[in-house]
Amino acid sequence: MGSFWKPGSERPTYRPSVAFRGDEEFPLGLFEDSSHLSIEKRRHKHPIYKHRHELLYLVKAHAVTVVIGETGCGKTTQLPQYLSEAGWAEGGRLIACTQPRRIAAQTVALRVAEEMGVSVGAEVGYSIRFEEVTTPGKTRIKFLTDGVLIREMMADPLLSKYSVIMVDEAHERSVTTDVLLGLLKKIQKRRPELRVIIASATMDATNVAAFFDTSAEKFKASAAKESLPDRTPGMISVEGRSHSVRVHYSIEPVPSYLLASVSTTLSIHKLEPPGDILLFLTGQDDVDAAVQLLTTEAEQLPRKSTGLVVLPLYAGLSRADQELVFRPAPQGRRKVIVSTNIAETSVTIPGIVYVIDSGFSKQRFYNPLTDVDALVVAPISRASAEQRAGRAGRMRPGKCFRLYSEDTYCNDMKAETIPEIQRSNLVSTVLQLKALGIDNIMRFDWLAPPSSEAMIRALELLFAIGVLDTDAKLTPLGHQVAEFPLEPMMAKMLLSSNSYSCSPEAVTIAAMLSVQSIWVSSKGRQKELDDARDSFAVVEGDHVTYLNVYESFLRAKQSPQWCHQHLINYQAMKTVVDVRKQLSRLLQQLGFSLKSCDGDTKCILKAVTAGFFAHAAELEPSGDSYKLVRGGQRMYIHPSSVLFRTTPKWVVFHSVMVTERMYMREVAVTDSDWLFEVAPHYFDRRRRSHTLG
DNA sequence: TTGTGGTGT
Numbered sequence: 001m002g003s004f005w006k007p008g009s010e011r012p013t014y015r016p017s018v019a020f021r022g023d024e025e026f027p028l029g030l031f032e033d034s035s036h037l038s039i040e041k042r043r044h045k046h047p048i049y050k051h052r053h054e055l056l057y058l059v060k061a062h063a064v065t066v067v068i069g070e071t072g073c074g075k076t077t078q079l080p081q082y083l084s085e086a087g088w089a090e091g092g093r094l095i096a097c098t099q100p101r102r103i104a105a106q107t108v109a110l111r112v113a114e115e116m117g118v119s120v121g122a123e124v125g126y127s128i129r130f131e132e133v134t135t136p137g138k139t140r141i142k143f144l145t146d147g148v149l150i151r152e153m154m155a156d157p158l159l160s161k162y163s164v165i166m167v168d169e170a171h172e173r174s175v176t177t178d179v180l181l182g183l184l185k186k187i188q189k190r191r192p193e194l195r196v197i198i199a200s201a202t203m204d205a206t207n208v209a210a211f212f213d214t215s216a217e218k219f220k221a222s223a224a225k226e227s228l229p230d231r232t233p234g235m236i237s238v239e240g241r242s243h244s245v246r247v248h249y250s251i252e253p254v255p256s257y258l259l260a261s262v263s264t265t266l267s268i269h270k271l272e273p274p275g276d277i278l279l280f281l282t283g284q285d286d287v288d289a290a291v292q293l294l295t296t297e298a299e300q301l302p303r304k305s306t307g308l309v310v311l312p313l314y315a316g317l318s319r320a321d322q323e324l325v326f327r328p329a330p331q332g333r334r335k336v337i338v339s340t341n342i343a344e345t346s347v348t349i350p351g352i353v354y355v356i357d358s359g360f361s362k363q364r365f366y367n368p369l370t371d372v373d374a375l376v377v378a379p380i381s382r383a384s385a386e387q388r389a390g391r392a393g394r395m396r397p398g399k400c401f402r403l404y405s406e407d408t409y410c411n412d413m414k415a416e417t418i419p420e421i422q423r424s425n426l427v428s429t430v431l432q433l434k435a436l437g438i439d440n441i442m443r444f445d446w447l448a449p450p451s452s453e454a455m456i457r458a459l460e461l462l463f464a465i466g467v468l469d470t471d472a473k474l475t476p477l478g479h480q481v482a483e484f485p486l487e488p489m490m491a492k493m494l495l496s497s498n499s500y501s502c503s504p505e506a507v508t509i510a511a512m513l514s515v516q517s518i519w520v521s522s523k524g525r526q527k528e529l530d531d532a533r534d535s536f537a538v539v540e541g542d543h544v545t546y547l548n549v550y551e552s553f554l555r556a557k558q559s560p561q562w563c564h565q566h567l568i569n570y571q572a573m574k575t576v577v578d579v580r581k582q583l584s585r586l587l588q589q590l591g592f593s594l595k596s597c598d599g600d601t602k603c604i605l606k607a608v609t610a611g612f613f614a615h616a617a618e619l620e621p622s623g624d625s626y627k628l629v630r631g632g633q634r635m636y637i638h639p640s641s642v643l644f645r646t647t648p649k650w651v652v653f654h655s656v657m658v659t660e661r662m663y664m665r666e667v668a669v670t671d672s673d674w675l676f677e678v679a680p681h682y683f684d685r686r687r688r689s690h691t692l693g
Numbered sequence: 694t695t696g697t698g699g700t701g702t
Contacts, residue, residue: 100700100701101699101700101701102700102701128701128702129701129702145700145701145702146701146702147700147701147702148701148702150702151702172700174699174700174701175700175701176700176701176702282698283697283698284696284697284698285696314697314698314699315697315698315699315700316697340698340699341698341699342698342699344698344699345699345700346699346700361698361699362697362698362699363698364698364699375697375698377698420700428702432702484702485701485702486702516697516699517697521697526695526696582702624694625694636694636695637694638695638696638697639694639695639696640695640696640697644694644695645694657696657697659696659697660695661694661695663695663696665697
């Protein structure tokens with residue numbers, strides 16, 4: 001990768017004192033225009049309409065149809081309508097269209113309902129977590145998140161109410177998409193008449209088509225074989241509605257993508273016609289640093305009227321701060337959005353004409369040998385680079401400046417991002433598959449198989465927490481755990497809370513830990529944030545602290561102002577309220593009573609320990625680090641924990657994240673006696689090597 | 694000893 005720094009090496013430094021005025025440091029002349037690699041497109045008014053007959057023919061003739069077409073070509077909004085008109089939703093059967101994101105499922109449903117002139121929830125509906133807007137017997141087209149469809153399979157393993165299932169945005173290759181595709185292939189063996197449509201923007205379609213090509217397999221169909229669809233997938237490509245994007249590469253590798261991105265932004269501002277700029281960096285740190293540098297520069301620009309409006313964008317921002325990026329810049333000014341990967345797929349900002357691509361993103365990597373998740377800055381794939389470039393061509397022809405050379409693009413970058421399933425801890429996925437009756441996980445037909453080490457790790461943990469038996473079959477507890485939309489250890493904590501009479505408290509803790517961040521992130525307010533957190537802190541650790549935050553939120557009558565005052569994310573707290581309701585209902589359905597422990601925190605800690613004993617760690621004699629019972633790695637309490645700077649002898653934690661060190665995040669105090677009490681089978685074996693107590 | 698790419702049930 002030329003002079004790019006690699007994950008694990010020292011981060012590139014920047015000097016905020018560097019002046020970019022004059023922009024000689026990185027003028028646009030240092031980019032080369034590579035027109036043969038430009039994304040050349042023409043704008044069509046109704047691209048998918050032209051292919052309507054061919055599409056309908058393919059779906060009728062083939063069990064699987066792969067549709068390649070970028071966002072905006074109409075495959076999501078119009079194809080389900082064509083299918084419905086062609087009679088695929090008759091006889092009470094539905095057409096399903098899955099989306100990776102809640103908001104997409106909802107907005108697409110609203111748009112299609114509007115186009116069809118019906119009200120949403122009638123002929124066209126959607127189903128996302130906490131919100132089912134459909135009418136049984138009336139709804140013909142249903143948009144849903146792929147996670148919801150997998151949940152539906154628990155009650156209806158063959159998805160018998162659907163005649164067609166379209167999996168949209170399959171190129172994103174989320175864990176749920178990959179699992180769903182494997183499951184659909186399996187379902188089609190039992191339901192050869194089920195039609196599957198895989199819709200994707202830029203995916204390597206031949207790969208997916210090959211996966212679904214079952215034409216060579218022996219096929220036992222007693223019914224009229226002639227009426228069954230061809231088991232060789234059909235394929236069609238639909239041109240998009242976006243404009244051409246001219247791609248420019250850096251002639252030389254850049255020594256610092258952060259510095260280069262700042263000077264490139266200033267060069268574009270100086271030399272290019274009006275149009276907003278989207279800059280892709282890796283994380284909150286980078287984004288905040290670039291915003292600061294650009295803001296300083298913007299203030300020094302000669303005329304205020306042609307100034308820059310610089311805005312950060314990342315998931316940790318409050319909803320209000322995120323929404324600022326949608327506001328048009330004041331007349332005559334140019335907007336610059338400095339963003340993480342959130343702008344690559346999740347947030348679409350109108351009016352972007354220029355994209356600057358650093359070539360990097362943060363990616364999660366799970367190491368099954370150490371059982372640790374790491375978040376590392378890594379080079380993006382060519383597919384990801386194309387996706388980023390495409391963000392410049394939604395309004396009119398645009399330009400993309402890549403802060404890496406054409407040689408790097410062609411020779412060093414991977415064609416596709418490694419599918420998430422191969423970078424993830426599989427505990428939840430394996431349990432889900434087990435609950436769906438997939439007995440042999442190792443032989444599940446994966447589109448991209450995860451490593452056997454990762455699968456074995458997951459099976460080991462599920463066995464340790466009593467969810468699987470020695471034959472790797474679900475235990476009665478396992479069936480209950482699988483009912484919950486939670487990580488298995490968290491669900492185990494919840495189910496154990498009944499024995500300790502603290503279920504309402506455990507429900508709150510599970511809900512609080514389910515949302516990404518309760519605290520708002522905001523640059524330069526770290527001290528304030530620490531103080532806000534410390535005002536709720538208790539000696540029992542982060543779990544009971546979260547309980548304290550939630551109960552204070554209730555006492556404050558769920559007030560947004562109160563949240564703002566305490567640097568708490570109001571949206572996140574509203575989600576916690578919804579999750580609590582869902583979890584409480586599930587517990588009650590299983591016949592558990594929701595009996596409170598009335599402030600007896602020992603009960604709460606025992607319940608937490610019962611769920612997370614496999615994440616127990618003991619203070620090392622040195623007194624500054626911990627040793628993980630399972631694996632023996634050295635770990636540290638994360639600085640964001642209320643237990644940072646304290647040294648309880650035993651702790652259990654929710655998750656580990658590696659940066660420079662291995663950090664335990666969300667840590668609770670525990671006790672060696674409790675560990676024995678909740679998991680004698682687990683600790684007895686290790687007694688000799690880990691003398692508890 | 695010091696810090697959270699993005700989704701979702």
